[in-house]
């Protein structure tokens with residue numbers, strides 16, 4: 661239990677038990693194979709750190725990747741406490757934002773939730789704010805809404821998406837799916853525009869509120885139901 665929650669290695673857990681640092685219902689644990697309910701366990705007198713799981717809403721800053729592969733650059737996970745970075749199952753992002761995209765990103769160790777929220781079946785709306793390198797033609801609104809826009813290398817056109825043009829080179833786009841680099845590819849395919857900045861403002865009914873870049877807040881594990 662301690663090793664999966666990122667406290668220490670399995671070997672160290674045995675040492676901690678021997679040293680009397682671990683109690684079960686107030687009584688020092690006898691050996692590391694002893695069964696216990698997580699709520700009854702304490703380490704150095706402290707209750708366990710989120711034994712049931714983690715669900716976090718992160719304001720992803722620019723420059724960090726959602727991958728766990730260090731070769732792709734520093735990951736968003738480096739923003740979390742070390743212990744959470746060592747948990748097993750690992751804490752992972754729900755879908756991905758590009759290295760150069762900022763905004764709302766969910767992180768969790770609950771893999772059924774990742775599958776549920778990323779499945780196209782559930783159509784969770786994701787709202788992006790984009791600035792582009794040229795004036796956006798008004799016809800883009802109907803094209804994005806039509807469900808006919810086909811991206812390079814895809815078999816299926818993009819699902820209908822809602823575009824609001826906010827300024828000549830700025831728009832809000834709501835997607836219900838998450839193809840690779842979808843926002844950037846949609847603007848490129850539809851009018852040749854390059855996205856210069858991209859920020860995710862909303863996911864379902866969640867927004868960042870006043871959360872600063874690089875900061876996260878916890879959500880209840882049952883936030884999206886069970």
Ligand code: URA
Pocket residue numbers: 756757758759761840841842843844845858
């Ligand atoms: N679409 C993109 O192109 N990039 C993102 O990070 C998210 C959506």
